[in-house]
Ligand SMILES: Cc1cc2nc3c(=O)[nH]c(=O)nc-3n(C[C@H](O)[C@H](O)[C@H](O)COP(=O)(O)OP(=O)(O)OC[C@H]3O[C@@H](n4cnc5c(N)ncnc54)[C@H](O)[C@@H]3O)c2cc1C
């Protein structure tokens with residue numbers, strides 16, 4: 001290659017959600033882009049290969065099995081057990097479909113130069129890979145994160161899986177020990193229980209999904225227990241005395257033993273920049289090994305940015321998309337945008353789903369924002385009655401105006417929902433939140449009866465109060 005051919009507008013390290021988004025967008029904008037990943041099979045990153053896609057496919061399969069069993073209440077006869085090999089074949093087939101547009105050949109067709117190998121920085125704008133040096137005007141580190149390991153005595157004896165290896169399972173374990181009650185642990189734990197495993201979750205914290213409001217987590221916990229999962233809170237696995245026996249220590253109380261067949265470790269993620277020689281590019285890391293970033297996701301080298309899990313903030317595929325949007329805006333605009341999670345949302349794809357958006361109560365309190373907490377269960381919602389999800393729960397934080405002036409906009413600051421399909425039901429609330437719409441945007445709608453999303457309006461209608469002044473106005477208007 002000539003020297004010119006080795007010059008790029010953008011070099012991206014890592015072809016996961018963040019790197020792919022950045023590379024494809026910049027190539028579309030006619031920029032010269034070099035995208036690097038370790039192997040061709042790694043392209044697509046964790047989301048396609050070990051995370052979102054296989055986990056959602058597994059959840060889909062397990063829901064089919066669960067719903068078939070639920071239908072026995074209507075006289076349907078269901079027998080037999082799910083075949084794990086067939087389930088995993090289904091999972092792999094879904095990944096294969098998505099791989100059609102997440103692979104080196106496809107990317108090259110889109111105008112992206114792709115290199116496979118182990119890159120390292122050799123200068124402030126230079127990266128070396130496979131014996132060649134490439135220069136980028138801008139460079140992006142999008143190397144993702146990896147699962148945290150369970151480092152306790154005896155772990156080496158045990159068949160311990162994490163999200164990188166679990167998709168190789170061909171047989172359903174009779175007893176599955178899940179360590180960690182975050183989104184990863186609860187999604188996989190419920191799916192495996194539905195497929196036929198007996199699942200036990202051992203969780204450090206006092207409740208599942210610790211980023212959620214306690215009232216929301218509690219509904220999920222009750223549903224999971226009703227399906228047969230065992231959950232130990234405030235507890236940790238302290239050692240393994242054999243390949244199938246764990247010792248568990250609750251924060252308060254006596255240590256106990258747990259028998260299992262395989263373990264699934266879902267205790268969070270860690271970033272690692274091993275081998276990248278960040279120091280050669282002038283990229284500083286803090287004492288925990290995290291890259292020092294400003295509010296524009298720029299490192300201590302002004303031409304090198306970080307995107308996705310590697311930035312070590314909220315770790316989601318659409319978090320990577322948010323980063324990508326911010327970075328491309330800032331690449332082209334003289335006015336720079338700052339990273340802002342105020343309208344960010346996420347969904348945990350359990351059944352019921354748990355959806356979350358905007359600011360939560362601890363954050364509102366921290367900011368001293370005036371708000372009201374409105375919540376409802378779904379017990380009296382007609383759709384919830386017929387579809388059997390009266391246990392659902394919706395929580396909203398509504399802007400509180402200091403003076404009760406009629407016609408004032410009251411914005412929806414944040415909220416959460418736990419219900420089947422909550423991730424879809426909550427989308428109109430997210431739109432209102434993102435666009436700064438007031439509660440009247442929901443109040444004024446006429447919903448087709450009986451769509452499940454009417455619950456959004458019900459909560460708002462239930463909280464409308466007629467003040468004495470309004471009552472007087474109504475009385476006069478009616479007489480006239
Ligand atoms: C079980 C599970 C389920 C999940 N489900 C969801 C979900 O439903 N929705 C959601 O939004 N998020 C979900 N996530 C999170 C989501 O997968 C991640 O946030 C997302 O993949 C991060 O994208 P990324 O591009 O930052 O990193 P990655 O996708 O990890 O991509 C990083 C890429 O960099 C490459 N790389 C690493 N080091 C180097 C190196 N030295 N040189 C070259 N290349 C390198 C890797 O091979 C990889 O391809 C889930 C995560 C897990 C674990």
Ligand SMILES: NC(=O)c1ccc[n+]([C@@H]2O[C@H](COP(=O)([O-])OP(=O)(O)OC[C@H]3O[C@@H](n4cnc5c(N)ncnc54)[C@H](O)[C@@H]3O)[C@@H](O)[C@H]2O)c1
Pocket residue numbers: 179180181182183184185187202203204205209210235236237266267268269314315316346347348349
């Ligand atoms: N639907 C989704 O969007 C989705 C699904 C799965 C994962 N993810 C993402 O993947 C990442 C990883 O998920 P995760 O659930 O592993 O991480 P997490 O950090 O969100 O949750 C892990 C939980 O494990 C607990 N824990 C830590 N050490 C423990 C120990 N030794 N024993 C018992 N419990 C322990 C922690 O208290 C924490 O609540 C997250 O950032 C998440 O955003 C997203």
